[in-house]
Structures are given as C-alpha cells and as structure tokens.
Amino acid sequence: MTVTDSAHVCIITGQRWSAACAYLHPSLSRPNLTALNGALATRVLFEGTRAVGVEYERNGNIERAYADKEVILSGGAINSPQLLLLSGVGDEKHLKSMDIPVVTHRPGVGQNLQDHLEIYVQQACSQPITLYRAQKPLRMLAIGIEWMLKFTGQGSSAHLHTGGFIRSAPGVLHPDVQFHFLPSQVIDHGRTSPTAEAYQVHVGPMRPTSRGWIKLNSRDPREHPVIEANYLTTKQDVWEVRQCVKMSREVFAQPAFNHFRGREIRPGPEVNSDAEIDAAVRTLADSAYHPSCTCKMGDPEDPTTVVDPETRVIGIEGLRVVDASIMPSIVSGNLNAPTIMLAEKAADIIRGLAPLPPCHVPVYSPPTLETQR
Structure with a gap:
C-alpha cells in the first residue's frame, strides 16, 4: 500500500485556489478576453456542420456570441454532452424524439459515463x-472568524x-x-x-x-x-x-x-x-463527484467516439470539447489535476505547439505482484 x-x-x-483563480482571474484584463457570469449556454450555432458560435441566456435575454475560428465546450462531463445534444450533435434517434434537428449523428454523446x-x-x-467539537456552532464561529481575519486555523x-x-x-x-x-x-x-x-x-x-x-x-x-x-x-x-x-x-x-x-x-x-x-x-x-468520459476521445472510425485525439468533435468543423468528458476511461484517482493537465495539453494543440518529447519513466512492479495484494 x-x-x-x-x-x-x-x-x-489558507485559501482554496481554484482553476479560475490560477488561470482565469489573472487574464481578465486582457483586451482579447470577455468573461460573462450569470450566462447559460443554450446551444451551439451551426452553419451546416460548422460551428460558428454559441447562443446563451443572460438576464432573461437570448444573446449570441460568434467565433472567428473555433468554439470550445468546457461544460464538464454532464453539461458538455447535454449542450451537444441540445445543439443537434448526438444519437439521431434520441434527438428526433426530442424534436431537435440533427446536425450530425454521434451516438457516443452522453454514453460511457463513468464515476x-x-x-x-x-x-x-x-x-x-x-x-467533532470543531463542528459545534460557537466553535465553528470562532474558526470562521480566524479564517476570515488570518486565513489560518482549522478553516484553512x-x-x-x-x-x-x-x-x-x-x-x-x-x-x-x-x-x-x-x-x-x-x-x-x-x-x-x-x-x-x-x-x-x-x-x-x-x-x-x-x-x-x-x-x-x-x-x-x-x-x-x-x-x-x-x-x-x-x-x-x-x-x-x-x-x-x-x-x-x-x-x-x-x-x-x-x-x-x-x-x-x-x-x-x-x-x-x-x-x-x-x-x-x-x-x-x-x-465521489468524479463524473467523466461522456464525450470520449478515440478513433474517429469508432461510432462511440465523440472527439478525435486533437479534441475536435468528429463530423463537425470548428468545435472542440475540453474537459473530463473526453477521457476514454476514468483515471485512477481524483480528477482535478488530470483535468487541468488535459486542458494544458489541449491548449498546446490549439496553439499548434509541438508536443513535448516522450519521457520513458519505468513503472515500478513489486516483486510480490503475483502473490500479494
């Protein structure tokens, strides 16, 4: 063990450092970035089989954002397949039962869910x-005050x-x-x-x-x-x-x-x-809150595959998915760090950067592998 x-x-x-804190917040001042909160993506917009933008609802209004190059979905293993289906990308029979026009038949969308x-x-x-005692009301109040003032203590x-x-x-x-x-x-x-x-x-x-x-x-x-x-x-x-x-x-x-x-x-x-x-x-x-694999990456000839090794949705131009949904199989541990790594790799692919050279690290195999747990 x-x-x-x-x-x-x-x-x-003493403060939780999310991916938003690490990647998004430092970039909000960039002139080429606009971040909207309180916006619900409702569907991807298509011209034929090319993604050209996203429709979203904000403050009760339906608005549209258009893409010069590509649309990238990062809604997670639940929302990304939901949005693809709402947009007409998925199993043809299911889409027709929902009266949604079919853009492309990808039966793997929403399948292969693992957790x-x-x-x-x-x-x-x-x-x-x-x-136990730390979760009594007065003690929780004291822990909360210490954390708010100094970001230390049991609340950190x-x-x-x-x-x-x-x-x-x-x-x-x-x-x-x-x-x-x-x-x-x-x-x-x-x-x-x-x-x-x-x-x-x-x-x-x-x-x-x-x-x-x-x-x-x-x-x-x-x-x-x-x-x-x-x-x-x-x-x-x-x-x-x-x-x-x-x-x-x-x-x-x-x-x-x-x-x-x-x-x-x-x-x-x-x-x-x-x-x-x-x-x-x-x-x-x-x-354990690790849903994944619902838009799996793999061989484009496999009908259950949703994205290719470049994170592009198969059968669609100008549309990628980058989140834990594109894992073919769930990782042997928590998903946070692997998903960030996956996004870093996808960013390099999108920017056209050459991949890093392979690193051949030997995997340890215990001498008791076949005899002991």
Whole structure:
C-alpha cells in the first residue's frame, strides 16, 4: 500500500485556489478576453456542420456570441454532452424524439459515463481528538472568524491529507482502490452534523467497469438531463467495493489504532457476510463527484467516439470539447489535476505547439505482484 501523509491540495495561504483563480482571474484584463457570469449556454450555432458560435441566456435575454475560428465546450462531463445534444450533435434517434434537428449523428454523446463510487467506513474514536467539537456552532464561529481575519486555523484545511492506494488482489498491475482518511464523521455529505467523536475512510474502486449514460429530459436547457450512472452493474464492481469495506476494516484493526478505536459506526458490526456487505454498499455508497468520459476521445472510425485525439468533435468543423468528458476511461484517482493537465495539453494543440518529447519513466512492479495484494 502506498500511503501519503500530506496529499497535494490546491490551497495557497489558507485559501482554496481554484482553476479560475490560477488561470482565469489573472487574464481578465486582457483586451482579447470577455468573461460573462450569470450566462447559460443554450446551444451551439451551426452553419451546416460548422460551428460558428454559441447562443446563451443572460438576464432573461437570448444573446449570441460568434467565433472567428473555433468554439470550445468546457461544460464538464454532464453539461458538455447535454449542450451537444441540445445543439443537434448526438444519437439521431434520441434527438428526433426530442424534436431537435440533427446536425450530425454521434451516438457516443452522453454514453460511457463513468464515476468513482465510494463508501464511508466509520469508526468511533475513544479519544477527543477528532473534528467533532470543531463542528459545534460557537466553535465553528470562532474558526470562521480566524479564517476570515488570518486565513489560518482549522478553516484553512480540507482535513483530507492522509490517504493511500492499494491493489485489490494479487496480480493487479497498479493500485485500483483509493483511501481518504478524515478525522471526523460525515453524514449526508456534511449536511448533517456529526453525532460522535469518530474518524472514517472514504474508500472505493478506481477503475469501475460499470457504464452509465446521460440523455436529455427536454429541449429546455434549464432542465437537468436524465443521468443514469448504472453503479454496481457488473460483478467485478460489486466484488471490488466489498473488498474496499474489508480492507478498511483491516486497516482500522491495526495496532496503531488501539488507543483510539471504538465501535464501528458504519456499516456497523452487524454487517459481516458478503451479502450483508453488498446490501450495505447499495444503501450507503455515494458518488465521489468524479463524473467523466461522456464525450470520449478515440478513433474517429469508432461510432462511440465523440472527439478525435486533437479534441475536435468528429463530423463537425470548428468545435472542440475540453474537459473530463473526453477521457476514454476514468483515471485512477481524483480528477482535478488530470483535468487541468488535459486542458494544458489541449491548449498546446490549439496553439499548434509541438508536443513535448516522450519521457520513458519505468513503472515500478513489486516483486510480490503475483502473490500479494
């Protein structure tokens, strides 16, 4: 198991540093950039099969922005395929059922949806060292005031600094399960306050084999699309999440936790058999918020492919997609840094820069690969 005691984070002097802070805000003063907020893109505009601009709604008005060269969609794995479908790029049968004129038939748009599913394994803590008291109203107020004044203290951290990757079974070439450790109890994604001193791991498989899809619910761009993640629809995925629970319990049973270990809160000591674990997973598992792969990149001859290796939408001129939706398969970890890397690479392609020379870094293969997890 590979363990990190200080995960890479996007925090500078106690403040979260988003991609907008790093890339967009420093460029807002450029004369060739206009950024609009409160604008909802409603469709891509076409002349034949060439993208010529974007229609959007702002302050109740429908407006249009035209492109001299290209239109680039970066709406993410949910909105990019939704916008393509609203614009007539997608499965012909689905578009006609929505009464949307077909610009080009790309049946892969909105297909191949992949996400990381995770379950929280929670353990009561016998020592008062978790974030339980930090989430009491008065303490939260004090933490908030300190952060607003100095950007320091418990409000300056996401507290998910310890984690690790492990192979679910002998013979797996590279780690396929990820752990995040948190010194707190999370209930309903944090919308409900913790009920006890506790710690937990967020744990789940990195390379799921289940595939979902996204389709339009209506022609109204303000309406959410239909999202079917299809979690746990393969035996492999069911087995891997079950292993995640078992491995988490194995970690929490180690001597290092002897002075802190209370009773298991979730899924609970009464959940032991494979069938009981599987039932608990289906009740308790959550999305890790990593939707991806819905406009996958690949061979233009593959009908399920949406963009080519240059990020251009196949069958369309002047239109690219650059976000996590173009990943052919989900990465074995969090999506933030890989998506930024993907965008950096796409920017080089769009600017016509030569690719960097290949870097042949050997991949470590443990001598116990075939015999130990």
